[in-house]
Amino acid sequence: MNTSQQQIDFDKLKADISLWAKELGFSQVGVSDIDLSEAGDYLNQWLQKNFNADMDYMHKHGEKRYHPDQLVPGTLSIISARLNYMDTDVKPYQKALQETQKAAVSRYALGRDYHKLMRNKLKKLAQRIEHTVGELGYRVFSDSAPVMEKAIAEKAGLGWIGKHSNVINPKAGSYFFLGEIYTDLPLPADAPQSFHCGSCTACIPACPTGAIVAPFQVDARRCISYLTIENHGAIPEPLRKPIGNRIYGCDDCQMVCPWNKFTEKSKEPDFSPRQNLDDIELLELFNWSEEEFLAKTEGSPIRRIGYQSWQRNLAVALGNAKTEPAIVEALTNKLDGVSDMVKEHIEWALQQHNEKQ
Numbered sequence: 001m002n003t004s005q006q007q008i009d010f011d012k013l014k015a016d017i018s019l020w021a022k023e024l025g026f027s028q029v030g031v032s033d034i035d036l037s038e039a040g041d042y043l044n045q046w047l048q049k050n051f052n053a054d055m056d057y058m059h060k061h062g063e064k065r066y067h068p069d070q071l072v073p074g075t076l077s078i079i080s081a082r083l084n085y086m087d088t089d090v091k092p093y094q095k096a097l098q099e100t101q102k103a104a105v106s107r108y109a110l111g112r113d114y115h116k117l118m119r120n121k122l123k124k125l126a127q128r129i130e131h132t133v134g135e136l137g138y139r140v141f142s143d144s145a146p147v148m149e150k151a152i153a154e155k156a157g158l159g160w161i162g163k164h165s166n167v168i169n170p171k172a173g174s175y176f177f178l179g180e181i182y183t184d185l186p187l188p189a190d191a192p193q194s195f196h197c198g199s200c201t202a203c204i205p206a207c208p209t210g211a212i213v214a215p216f217q218v219d220a221r222r223c224i225s226y227l228t229i230e231n232h233g234a235i236p237e238p239l240r241k242p243i244g245n246r247i248y249g250c251d252d253c254q255m256v257c258p259w260n261k262f263t264e265k266s267k268e269p270d271f272s273p274r275q276n277l278d279d280i281e282l283l284e285l286f287n288w289s290e291e292e293f294l295a296k297t298e299g300s301p302i303r304r305i306g307y308q309s310w311q312r313n314l315a316v317a318l319g320n321a322k323t324e325p326a327i328v329e330a331l332t333n334k335l336d337g338v339s340d341m342v343k344e345h346i347e348w349a350l351q352q353h354n355e356k357q
């Protein structure tokens with residue numbers, strides 16, 4: 001602690017940080033200490049089972065992931081922030097899954113990409129703190145570095161990690177983004193949120209591909225979010241049918257979670273759906289050229305998967321749709337001029353329609 005920090009009333013400062021965070025639009029903030037050893041043990045067990053699929057970056061940075069002061073030297077505490085993203089006025093996800101000619105997009109990806117928005121808000125919060133306490137050592141993150149966001153949020157009292165591995169807040173459910181400020185201020189830590197899944201196991205059988213292999217154990221190799229977003233290669237054939245019309249991510253485990261009856265509407269207009277992504281035909285999306293894809297997904301998280309994965313995901317969803325001449329025609333017309341990987345998925349889709357006839 002430097003000389004100027006010795007004058008600070010940290011309890012008051014923490015209360016002020018909470019108020020400033022609310023003014024900036026955050027749903028809630030909390031403070032965690034930097035002992036993430038338990039989360040580190042869990043991560044290493046998960047990695048040993050190869051549940052990270054080909055996300056090799058999970059191995060990188062070694063212990064920095066669970067030693068915050070190795071990632072940012074001097075870190076003494078972490079401010080964890082959450083921001084509700086659900087636009088509760090859009091067509092419910094359950095309904096999107098039933099309309100098989102239309103796309104089902106994970107709710108977090110309907111609107112603007114959250115990464116920059118979260119980091120900008122976190123930076124403003126850090127600057128507000130700096131304005132009060134003087135020079136501050138800090139770094140902000142939102143899904144942008146080897147940071148154990150969920151474990152930190154749990155320690156900071158924002159929610160508990162549910163059996164589906166998402167953080168659940170008892171008053172707001174699980175539809176929120178997380179971000180962190182690593183700081184050299186010795187802020188008093190909050191009490192961790194206690195566990196309230198109880199005997200419920202609803203999310204485990206709800207996973208369409210059986211990716212929740214045991215409570216708190218998600219095998220990314222089977223997870224639709226991984227398969228349609230992080231994965232740039234082929235989708236394993238046995239998992240294509242269960243993917244249904246989910247073209248970007250999957251919310252099924254959250255959809256069935258009883259705590260999401262407490263979902264709060266997001267106050268952030270930027271998270272409202274763009275391009276009618278909550279109610280749009282698969283065929284219309286499949287017919288986007290690469291230029292259209294890039295233009296229409298500008299500022300959206302969807303853009304980062306790239307056009308090939310986009311076409312791959314849509315080919316799978318169209319293979320699972322009800323057979324219509326227009327679908328068969330669009331798939332056939334795309335066979336030329338696509339990569340071998342995409343072509344193989346289109347051929348699979350056409351085969352599904354042949355088998356139905």
Ligand code: SF4
Pocket residue numbers: 162163164165168196197200201202203204253256257258259
């Ligand atoms: S569905 Fe049940 S078991 Fe799964 S995270 Fe929610 S409360 Fe926990």
